[in-house]
Amino acid sequence: MAERHREYYYKLAKKEGYRSRASYKIMQIDDRFNVFHDGDSVVDLGACPGGWSQVARERVGETGKVIGVDLRYIHPIDGVQFIIGDITDDNTMIKLLEMVGGKVDVVLSDMAPNIAGHYSMDHARSIELCRYAVDVCDRILKKGGCLVMKVFMGDMFYTLQTQLEKRFGKVIVHSPQASRPTSSEVYVISKGFLGTHNVRPKKLDKGDDGPKFVAKGGNF
Numbered sequence: 650m651a652e653r654h655r656e657y658y659y660k661l662a663k664k665e666g667y668r669s670r671a672s673y674k675i676m677q678i679d680d681r682f683n684v685f686h687d688g689d690s691v692v693d694l695g696a697c698p699g700g701w702s703q704v705a706r707e708r709v710g711e712t713g714k715v716i717g718v719d720l721r722y723i724h725p726i727d728g729v730q731f732i733i734g735d736i737t738d739d740n741t742m743i744k745l746l747e748m749v750g751g752k753v754d755v756v757l758s759d760m761a762p763n764i765a766g767h768y769s770m771d772h773a774r775s776i777e778l779c780r781y782a783v784d785v786c787d788r789i790l791k792k793g794g795c796l797v798m799k800v801f802m803g804d805m806f807y808t809l810q811t812q813l814e815k816r817f818g819k820v821i822v823h824s825p826q827a828s829r830p831t832s833s834e835v836y837v838i839s840k841g842f843l844g845t846h847n848v849r850p851k852k853l854d855k856g857d858d859g860p861k862f863v864a865k866g867g868n869f
C-alpha cells in the first residue's frame with residue numbers, strides 16, 4: 650500500500666516535471682490552506698532537490714521571490730535563488746538575512762534529519778530543526794505571514810505546538826494525501842504571524858540544546 654502510494658507520486662512527479670514526490674504535498678497544502686499569493690516572497694528551508702521551490706515559484710508568480718536553503722547543492726531553477734548551507738550555522742543564517750534583505754511572506758520547512766532508524770532520536774532531531782525554522786520566522790517573517798513545516802511526530806511535538814500558538818493566530822496539524830499513510834510525519838500550517846518584538850537581531854543564542862527563542866511569550 651505505502652509502496653504503491655510512493656510509486657504513484659514518483660511517476661506523477663516525473664511525468665509533470667517536478668523534482669520530488671514532495672511537490673504534491675505542498676501543492677495539496679496550498680490548495681487547502683491558501684499559503685501562497687501572487688507576489689509573495691518565500692524562504693524554503695531544506696529545499697533539495699527543489700520540488701517545493703518549484704511549486705512556490707509557480708504559485709507566487711513572476712513578481713514573487715523564492716530563496717531555497719539546503720546542506721546539499723540544488724540544480725538551478727529559473728527564478729529561485731539558493732544558499733548551500735546548514736541553517737543551524739550562524740553563517741548560513743547571516744547569508745539568508747542578507748539575501749532576503751527585509752521580511753518574507755512565507756517560510757517553508759521540509760527539513761528532515763538523516764534518519765537513524767531510532768524513533769525517539771529521529772523525532773528529537775526533527776524537533777530541533779523545527780526550532781530553527783521558528784527562529785527563522787522570528788527574524789524574517791512579516792506580521793501576518795505563514796509557516797509550513799514538517800515534523801516527525803512524538804512527545805516533544807506538544808511543546809513546539811504551544812510555542813507556535815504563541816506566535817501565530819492559527820496553527821493546524823495536517824497530513825496531506827501525498828504523505829505516505831504509514832509515515833510519522835505531519836505538516837504544521839501556522840498562519841497569521843503575530844510579529845516578534847524581543848528577538849535578538851544577529852547571532853543565535855545557542856545553548857546545548859540549540860537556539861533559545863526570545864520572542865514575545867518567553868523562551869522555548
Ligand SMILES: C[S@@+](CC[C@H](N)C(=O)[O-])C[C@H]1O[C@@H](n2cnc3c(N)ncnc32)[C@H](O)[C@@H]1O
Nearest residue numbers: 669671695697698699700701720736759760761
Ligand atoms: C525531504 S528533503 C526536502 C525535499 C524538498 N522539499 C523537495 O520538495 O524537493 C529534506 C532536506 O532537508 C535538508 N536539511 C536537513 N537538515 C538541514 C539543515 N540543518 N540545514 C539545511 N537543510 C537541511 C536535507 O539536506 C534534505 O535535502
